[in-house]
Amino acid sequence: TETAAGGGAAGGDVASGACDPADVTLVGQVRNESNPYEASWLDGGDAFAEQVGLTQERLTYDGDSTRQQEQISQLLAGDTECLVMNILPNGDSDTPPIVEGAEAAGAYLVTQWNKPADLNVADYDSWLSHITYDGVESGRQIGDALAEAIGGSGGIVALQGILDTGAAKDRFAGLEESLAGNPDVELLDDQTANFSRAEALEVTKTLLTKHGDDIKGIWAANDDMALGALEALQQAGRDDVAVVGIDAVPDALTAIEEGTMTATVSSDGPWQGGIGLAIGYCVATGELAVEDIAADDRAWFAEQFLIQQDNVADFVSPETSEADFACDNLFSRSQGAIS
């Protein structure tokens, strides 16, 4: 019995990428293409790839952790010399094996959203960067916006995301912070609707019968659930309830424009799809060296905005410009390192 490194081009000196730009393979992996946010992510990746004259390999794993791992190890078993991966790990626990695999195979990796707190990007050579939005901050921002919308006092209910995801937990922690700052706002109930519009509809209906007119606001951990809650409100004939969400999906922006929804927080899918590939591409082609990436830029919060009726017009059609992906401008949206 002996150890073998699973990959083909094992453990090369990745720090000094010297790939011919034409040899670079770009891979973007998200859960599925059947939700607008992730589809736009992959489209952003395509746009970047086109910009550098390549194509992006689009992978989806249908929210199935094992399948994600399976695809990645299969991917890493192929030619990894100039492989650039921009990955959305399904959950925190899925990140370490992806990172280890990429490190062993010498593939350039950028991850987004999910990472265990104790996993340090700087400990790795080929894991270039981890980007996420500050979930606690978003949860708190929309919590505050909700509190303001209901006049600083009254009952609200919370719709949580998939309970064992970091995003769901962070955002809920943010809500709790906001509640601490708004002592007159009372959390009547919290339920999970698993980030799903349909589940949110049913749960909200039930909560509406349970708490009736006590509900003044609904805090949802993402826009899909917020939209489900809006449907439930509409069906119940209630138009006095404020709803907030996170993600800035097009429908939510429309709802904010129309005034049915109070606030959301931007996450910029197309940019996320492009930026991960861009970082990898710049390192792979030698335009950027890993050691030149600032420690703060190895794991960072991307810029996000609270979107309300007054500024929604700015976000209706998110645009990414080529300049966002230039090798010397990659980290311009950083809001600071993940603490």
Add this chain to the structure above:
Amino acid sequence: MTSPAEADTEVVQARRPQPRRGVSLRDAGPPIALVVVFGVFAALSPGFRTLSNVQNVLDAAAVLAVVTIGISFVLMMGSIDLSAPGIMGASAITVALLVANNRNDNDLGFVGIAVAVLLAAGLGCLSGLALVLLKVPSFMATLGVSAVGLGLATLLFAGVQPNIADPMLEGWAVERFLGLAHLTWIALGCVLLGWLVQRYSRLGRYAFAIGGAEEVLALSGVRVAPYKVAVFTLAGAFYGLAGVMVTSQLSAGLVQAGRGYDFSAITAAVVGGTLLTGGRGGILHSTVGVLLVTVLTNGLVQVGVSPYWQGGVQGLIVVAAVAAAVIPQRRRNQVTK
């Protein structure tokens, strides 16, 4: 050659029973369980026993009821059907793109709904054909069709959420008649239709008979294959309608419109007293099962069980309900699969 009458185990168990017509006591388990669960929640939670919550429970049961009616016909035959998520997804996207929506200029209204249901029936038919022509067990055939349906839905979805603007379809979820949403009346209509089909149509009775003793039908000169295909087609149509209903509720066509409905519908049917081996149960049984499952989901929220535990408690109660229902019929040499 099939051997005649693999004489269903029922025959063996019912050794010397009294001749029996229609409903019997052994069907009473699920309704009793429903009443008990309802009573317990009503006692525990004042919010649960309000009229508006009862309306809410009925409204919430609508989609599951339609899916379960479809699946009941398949289960009656002794087959299984896991295609609901795919078929519902395909029909949800299709209808959203055919009625007035924000993606294109279509405004087919009722025709759009009909097309979506027809497409769904076609996908159901595909399961049936794979079963009778390729002899692929329904478990796999329908799992395959579900994947095909999801694929189709993803293709049609093309990255942009279709939101509907059709007043009729949107109205189904919002407008009420006698306190219940139109969707709930549609579901009730489906229950009635399903019951009539089961009781008064050859298709329904043969589906029942196929579950009882398929070989015997062949011996009697009945060609079962067309009926099997027809049952899967009918089930597909019901899933399609359910997909349309979800679209109406959410005002948007979602690829995931049917996520999870396969197992919840089977659970509801089985809790209602339909046997997975076929030949027993029916639409009314399944309806009771749907109500039981919906009451549970609603009641656990009303009572305030932690979201972490809700799934587990629901599983436990389902098992307990089924156990309570089968205890009176327990026999020494009984076969349970």
Add this chain to the structure above:
Amino acid sequence: MTTNLQTGPVPGGRTAPPALEVRGLVKHYPGVKALDGVDLVVHQNEVLGLAGENGAGKSTLLKALVGLVRPDAGEIWVRGERVRLRSVVDAANHGLGMVFQEQSLVPNLTAAENIVLGSEGPGVRRGIYHWRTMRRLAQEQLDKIGSHIDPLARTDSLSFADRQMVEIAKVLRIEERTSHPPVIILDEPTSVLESKEIETLFTQVRRLREFASVVFVSHRLDEVLDVCDRVAVLRGGRSVGEVPAAGAAPAELHRMMIGSTGSDDHYHDGLAERSEEPGRPRLVVRGLSGRTFRDVDLEVRAGEIVGIVGVHGSGREDLCRALFGAEATTAGEVQLDGERLDLSGTRAACAAGIGYVPAERKTEGMVGPMSVADNMTLTKQQARCSGPLVRPRKQATLVDTWIERLSIRTPHRGTAIQRLSGGNQQKVVLARWLVSGDVRLLLLDHPTRGLDIGARSEVYRLMRELAGSGVATVLLADSLEEAIGMSDRIVVMSDGRATTEIAAPSGGKPTPLDLVKEMV
């Protein structure tokens, strides 16, 4: 009298062509030639008996006549016209209909639906059921045979005999289907009926003869000779001859069937070999109660055969199952050889040395797709194992020995048991309890159901042999004659209670009439 083994249509138009004619029918199964060139003629308005050993090919032949078996070679002529039968519907359209050896009703449909199944006619219009019409159609059929079954009762809530009646009512729908006189085929319809029901059936058969032809299969030769006009005999897949029923004796038929002489009073075969001294009490039942029986006391001595007789519903079958641990008991105690018997399950019963042969062979007696060898050794693992491991060689030798001893007709011990004829299947099931040689009490529920005379004698011989070696036997017999012939003592059960006990030593057997008086 002369023999008329006809091989072709009657020349010169002397009479109408035969209702049905079969020429040189051949059917191979892997390893078996089920039919090896069978010729058969059925005339108009006659009842033709078909006799033959288990596995002679009777059922196969009949299935070929209703389009269920596609023959490899040969011709079938119906009323002078050659036909190819592709399905049951095809056959029905030619006026051929059959009651199958194994019951073939849909258990969860009503009797009415079963009767009209596949030919609902006005009962279903445009796919919609008209229950009233359906009920009327079914009632018409049931009236024909004088049955009082509720047409809307679920079939699985009917007794076995009633279900048989439903089958017959169903096959009579053929009359409605064709304008020609139909040919009705009955494959062992009597094997599960009681004498009263058999009489009803025979009345029907005689009525049918007025306008139809009937093919009738039974292993009870007296019955065959009673109801038939002519009897054809099959052996090894070939027609070996035929006799007019009038004046023929069962012994003669028997000789044709097996190629040697045998006697009909086989119940008494080998009586002399029995030791007259039954041993000490082996099974002692005290006040046993269950779902369908109450307060039963029963004693069976080692080496004794005790028959239990009773009508349907007397509770005797459940009593047997309870003794085997397959049915729950509510009160009472059972001792085997002085030790308290554990009634908690079949496994405990097997371990205690009890064997049980269920009446429903197909679903309870055997595992159809498994081999003869596996079926035979399913119970007694020590018979095929050394330690925890299976020894295929040991198993093979053992199984082959028993195939030989019971002359089981099977191509190979590895053949799936469902491919054997009914009689041979039954022998395998019996052999299951004999392979280990440690059985102390045998509970036999209709052990000879569907067996031919030869196999039956074999089973009887076996039972006696076992009794001789000290095995206690409880027998639920196929017929009163069998019960009387085989038992040393007969217990009558009615309404769940053991009411009377009648001694039946080889010298002083009671008559069936004596028993019937006690049963009702």
Add this chain to the structure above:
Amino acid sequence: MSTPVLAQPASDAPVVARPTVGQRLTSFMPVIALVVLLAALTVVDPGFFTLSSLTAAVRTAAPLVVLAAGATVVVLCGGIDLSIAALCSLATVFFALWLPDLGGLTTLAIVAVAGAIGALQGVAHVLLRIPSFIVTLGGMSIFSAIALVISDAGPIPVSDRGTTHWLTLYVAGVLPMAFVVALVVVAVVSLVLRLTPVGSWVRAIGYSESAARLAGSPVDLVKVGAFTLSGACAGLAAVMLVSRNFSGSPTMADNLLLPAVAAIVVGGTAITGGHGSLWRSLAGALVVTLLRVGLPIVGVPSAYEQILYGAIIVAAVALTLDRSKVLIIK
């Protein structure tokens, strides 16, 4: 009296039933399906057929093989175990929680506890006479809830990788240890079924439970045993997943349920019980794995991938199911 004409009956020489070429072929169908699929993937993308790629594929397949192998015995008995995936997830959480205390014994403890939980379901099934579908469906949600609560709804990192390191090794440099373990599981269970009476009990129960019971087979015991094995296999699969993911998580294996059942059916085991084998499930698991990872890797777009996946598994079952053994297809 008539003299009956007697014809000579054919002497029927006993013919030994040997499997025909066709029958032999059907038992190899799962392997043929596997080879055909591999060939097709290679044609689409020649880069797919490399040693490292195949090595990665079998390594990936290992947990699925183990899950499917355990559940196959339940299916052979005529039941179904829907709880395997949830139990496997729960076991990964247990593993991560217990590792600090139990150290090297954790693996054994996990397999034993998962087996015991499986046994519990088996006992509920045979004693309460609830269909296995319902018992294990209930089990599925109960295990998920427990896993969620005890893990505090999040992944638990496993810092001590030494315990599971052996599973990440390679035999002879190419054969992943996890897959070897999976093969050993399949082989051992197959041998037990073949060499002891358990095999014929299992088949008898699957084909006809009442006949098996009336023949005195230990029906309840065998069924409980099958569920125990199924649970233990879920535990072992959990250890494999932990060795791969360096953490335990309450939903880690949840999505493996349908692939595992698909593997069993694609292998040609009858979902109604009786007919089938673990080797078939092994081939089935490899087919399913190739489909799950192969299609996207060779560049099939996501939407078409699902359509192809659906079509191919149906076709694979059409190929592998031995219809002479399964008369009625439900």
